[in-house]
Amino acid sequence: MCAGSLALAILSLVVAYPAALGICTLVHGLARGLSARFLLALVHFMTSIPTVVYGFVSVFLLVPRLREWFAVGSGFSLLAAVLTLSLLILPTITLVLHSRMEQLDPTLRLAAEAMGFTPVQQVRCVLLPAAARGLTAAAVLGFGRAVGDTLVSLMLAGNAAQFPHSLFASIRTLTAHIGLVLATDSQSMAYQSVFAAGLLLFLLTGAVSLLIRKSGGKNRGL
Template identity: 55%
Template sequence: MPGSKADQRFIFCLKLCAIFCAGVVMAILGFLLYFTWPIIQRGEIVAVFSLHWQPYQGQFGIIPMLIGSLCLAFLSMLIAYPLGIGISLFVCGLGPRFLTKPISRLVQFMAGVPTVVYGFVAAFSLVPFLRKSFPYGTGFCLLAASLTLALLLLPTIVLVLITGLKPLQDRLRLTYLGLGLNTKQALLHIVLPSTKGCFLAAGILGFGRALGDTLISLMLAGNAPQIPSSWFDSIRTLTAHIALVVATDSQSAAYNSVFTAGLILFLVSLSTNLILYYLHGKTKN
């Protein structure tokens, strides 16, 4: 075949790209391990995994930031995930047809809006609203960051779900029409039970995206290194902690703690991708 050599070259280039990407990932892991290992050797890892961040008193615990990251991710997903499911089902058949395309276009537009725009608008609208409506804090809190982050996660969740629902719905259209089912009945009773992996993947991907976001937490969460006791408390996440410390320090023990924080985030991201890869293979089978 005349195009076989060209195809072979193309496949070879793809393999090289894949090897290069894998090498970059391993290099990042090696970089983080290289700078984290001295902390483990000196026995400072116990101090890093403590409950207090008071650098002027020699306490460099990142546990408050880890808990803040988890609280922000879980709360934002608690808001975004049900909304994402509802919107995706609405677009795929539960809603009227004349609204399907406008809502799809709106979701796609939201996915392209820069994160800093969400944070900027929320800082001048949502934060003052919370400050005036509730007599707690300054408005820069867990709730403000969670609501904004949920809005940021929503397009990702919706697009992942639609990508999983639509092809299967189109593939089974003749089948469920032959059985006398309408679109809504087929969506609820045939398509949904067959796409459980897609819903799980959307949840895991959204959670990983929430845990790794930096700007929303940096702009809206208040950046207080404490364990939150209510929605109105200020928090600091691991990503915001890394950004703040790297921007102001480069030599102290506080700076060394960011490598441990980065390693935790890397392992969470790696776990998320491995789970998604497993779900993809399981769904394909």
Template identity: 50%
Template sequence: MTRSEFLTKYGFMAAAIISAAVPLAIFIFMALLGYPILTSGRLFGTLLGAWDPIHQSYGILPMIIGTFILAILAVAAAFPVCLGCAALVSDAAPGPVGRFLHGVVRMMTGIPTVVYGFVGIFLLVPLIREAFGGGSGFSLLTAALMLALLVSPTMILLFCDSFGRVTHTYRQAAAALGATTAQQFLFVVLPQARNGILAGVLLGLGRALGDTLIALMLAGNAVAFPDHVFDSARTLTAHIALIIAADFDSPEFRTLFLCGLTLYVLTTLLVLGVRLTMRLPGRRP
């Protein structure tokens, strides 16, 4: 190996090490700054307690619950629509229409989150307020609907991918037996694409959990355990954005890093789940 060859190889390797150090560094920073809480013996009290600063209780459980409810609502609302849309795009629509729709969905991934939030405030919030009477219109439902729209392109593209991977011969075999498009899709493609669909749902959940702007702008941000979908709620992400202005050593401030760690762990678990379901081979197939 010549000298320049050696240098470039280790140059690339150094870049890879720096990149790989980033997720570790994020974890370490969160852990270090959250350290006082992690070691104070109040970890479980903080993770599982209520948020009540007046009584010195800084539990983030309401935010964790809010995050989960919102993400699950959004993905649940998006799922049937995305599945149908993906079925049309990759299977049921004639070629050019399918390709056009696929392009539209890809472009949708480019719509800025803050735009969804902005339109949500001035369009969806008044609508919800009027349609369901009373309240401010800032609610779990409002945020979940917008969030569903936000995560849809991600989910559709993943579904389309997994439908596309279903072996063509199976479909042809089914078609040869006289199966209609609908039957082919429901009895051949859908069962075969099971893993891909699960991966799409997990990825959608990840995006929904990690989104800040829509929750912050539309969910109302009340710290309480929501009773129903018209209640206001606060997510972990919105909590971080709202509390950041407080002074450096306050107990409220310390909980931020616990929120960050919780989000970190949740999204990492989802990534592991996605890798597991897709059985991603470590190397090229």
């Protein structure tokens, strides 16, 4: 289950992080003005979509497609959870990155512009390196969100307690384990493991908060 949680969180980060980077490049370099503002508003709006709605739509939109296209298993798999979860953590990462890039000294960008950098070069060579701390903070915060999420993995990952050997395997995360075991209210060995899982999760997210603090940023709970 630990492996399941880690695999899901890391893979989601691998999908969502470049996308967040791309969106910030768009907003700060390529698409200024109205379209940039629209994109930002969209990302802000994404934070307000309930997790359970993401999960529900994926169950009926994404899972049947995966089942058709890959013809492996039931479609409730690591892949389905990764795709949905990356959509869920995308706004968190993007907004942290964006706010860091916005706090940069505006003269930095003017200097780059004056030296004849194209917008993409400005972002790649000047803004991103200057916001390097924001880059780590965003990644760590996104990881924390991904590890802590319950509903997406509970609804989409299949919940078989096994080692995630492929993208199409059914996995169970620590968070889903807590929900599943307590919902059935058993008195077996599994019941004790719930508290271990809870402690592990708490320590993990505590470590995330500590890391963000060390990197000089604040977790604004976006």
